[in-house]
Amino acid sequence: MNLTQRESIHHYSLLQSILLACPLLILLGIFYLYPLLSLFPESLTHNGSFSLEHYRHFFREPLYGFILFRTVRIAAYVTVICFILGYPVAYVMAYMKNRKLSNLLMLCVLLPFFTSILVRSYAWIVILQTKGLLNSFLLSMGLIEQPLSFLYNEIAVIIGMVHIMLPFMILPVYSVLKNLDRNLLRAARNLGASALKAFFKVTFPLSLPGVGSGVMFTFILSLGFFITPALLGGPKTLMISTLIEQQINRLLNWEFAGAISVILLLTTIVVIAVFDKIVGLDKIYKE
């Protein structure tokens, strides 16, 4: 087979690519991009005329930068924890030989999905509160003498968010691991590599696209979360999206809200770009 034929399968031409992406482009263009482009410029106006006032307001009051930083920090914690907890789970699920058990595990991962976020958050309240299950358990085991405060603080928010985000880390990694060519792994073992070495040198690098997806999911979604922090956390876990929501719904300052959103968007992009560079994902996404 000649090279051009090979290329025509690996790569789509410009026209083909555009046609493929067309429906999404049209949808986003009309219903998303155009409306946002009508809103964001308003963040550059104040009392009718062009002004950077809203952006200045963001940086002038320490509250907003502080909350933005805290939001990014919590999102980062949640992402890292989800990765540490989620990757092994995805690995076990993908390499498990027992089909029945593997299906059961899949069920367990998907199960939290089927309860609404509101309900899940209340379930955590039941578990974490002073007279809740966790404290009762610890007290009865004699591990603590007084009930501990697990609720209405950052710990509760992180636990709640990890619980919601774990499937988003597990499933993409699982789907990539499942499709990996087992022969590669076998070859590595046959060449004398230990199980651990084979994993780190072969399996893990090949699963990076899945990891990249999982990390993006978890991080980006965590940045925008406000239901769980509102219910499980206290004001000490005030997140940037709550602030934005207040500005629009209570104070009708949608121009200011738009400015905060733009800053949030730019921050997200910067953090992702830095992450890609450090982990080397950008090499994968280049051709």
Add this chain to the structure above:
Amino acid sequence: MSQQQNGKVGKFILGTFVGIIFIFLVIPTILVVPMSFTETRYLVFPPEGFSLQWHQEFFTDKRWVEPTIFSLKLASLTTVVSLVIGTMASLALVRGIIPGKRIGHLFFLSPMMIPLIVTAFAVYGMFANLRLIGTLPGLVIAHTIIGVPYVILVIMANLYRFDTSLELAARNLGANAFKTFMYVTLPLIKPGIIAAGVFCFIESLDELVLVLFLVGTTKMTLPLRMFSEIEFRIAPTVAAASTVFIVAAIGTIIALSFIEKKEKSMGLKE
């Protein structure tokens, strides 16, 4: 054979670790089920008494049944549309020779990065002008916009680690591009499609902010209904609704695994 022993110990540790995480995932979900049978008018654990009234209410009260059906319709349509458009766009992003791929990628993902309240507020006018407020197609469009990022993130990851030699073989055997995609590519990225489909479905089923803005005055979705119920007390009916979904999910997965078993025994699968 110490390597073998190490292997066993390693497996045991890994297994225990994973087991604990599964318990972590499952417990809050499981808690919901008994709470839905409480006699009290508010959520309490352990539940007090035993009553089917909340389940009854969920299944018989029109104010719960209609939004549930509407939400299921909305979620299904959203998932189908998102999967189709999203997969197409993923193909273009992974395999297309186009400039500015990175920007395109970020653009398609951006609905996830902009707080939903801002998006809802911004797009309201466009939907209003096109008379899409309070219509099913309108909500499908809105949910697709935020559903496609899920599809793209998952499918792209699957496409990168794709062994194209199978596709090449199919093309060599004479299949055209479309057929190759449908019969070779698609089955191979099935885990990704299922994962992305589940994400889309649940995201639509659980979505509250966009529907608040775009649902108009004549329709109602399940999360809206739950939210209004929760306004005054954390009603056990909400727990009942979740229980029903959990049972449905378990049922579906069990059914799917039976189908897989049958296909395997009939020699249809690998």
Add this chain to the structure above:
Amino acid sequence: MRKKTVTVFFINLLIGFIVLSLTPNGTFSAAHAERDHLVVQTWGGKLAEAQQKAFFEPFTKETGIKVIGVEAGTSVGGKLAAMQRSKNIEWDIITADYESYNTKYYNKGFLEEVDYNIVDNTGDLVPNSAKKWGVAQYLEGVCLVYNTKAFPEDKAPKSYKDFFDVTKFPGPRAMHNWGGPTDNLSIALMADGVTPDQCLPLDFDRAFKIMDKVKPHVRVWYTSGAQLVQALLDEEAVLAISTDGRAKSAISMGAPIKIVWNQSFYYLAYNCVVKGSPMKDEAMKLLKFCNRPEQQAIFTQIIGYTGSNPKAIQYLPAELQTVQSTHPDNIDKVFNIMAIKNAQWSVDNVDTVDEKWNTWIAR
């Protein structure tokens, strides 16, 4: 190559058809069409039920105009603004309580001026009920509540001062964090001995210093009524600044709490007509209807909030009469927090107060 292109093109077309075919005839007629019914934004749950039974249904019976209630969760302001920006007015009436936010809605041009030629029966209502932009429908009281198990009769707290005294009255507390923090800060000042009329303009430094004393002890900063009720039921908080409606709700569900009426004050919850409503006159008629004492009595019996028309008390059963804020015995003990001196200040400074509050509470 061309085959591929054509295939993709047809897939796109197919998708387009699927989407369009989901549209049965008439689906696109939802929004701008003239409507013949009133749409009222409600807060759902029992409150909406009370409005339905006390006002909407009787109104329909009398005038033939259908009224439907819709909810918008916490996004009332956002949706209102979005509607005004696109001139797609879905609602006719909104029900809102914090006057500072309402005034902002009005100043942005989102609310109609009340037509007092139609709504001509406001004479009996409590003072401040008849505003330019809205008519008060009920009183939302704010009061101290305490857990009777933690504080038996002889040790019970009696005033806001006690709420802030963490040594004499120890225990986890609950306060609201759902907007309108002016009342929290005013309560702090009142606890320090400031009379209501001297609270505004707020002395932020003094108020926050007092709040700092109690802050480590506030376990629940509730953002929804349900959260407060659950906290009282689960006894997560043994002292709380609550609304009277939620307190009564918690008591009815078995929470071991008692209400302290001393120093309690109220907000007025207003019905406002949305600017650009195609049913403006009919909306005004509904506003007028809501002032009727008999109807307000039905409202009170379902939801517990006192109606803005003191005459409604006569229509209540005897045991309910004495606990209404508008009862002659009580009306001098409670006060309207927005009727105190300089209340306008909190309206003018709504953004600043919110921001300062967030800055303080987020650390």
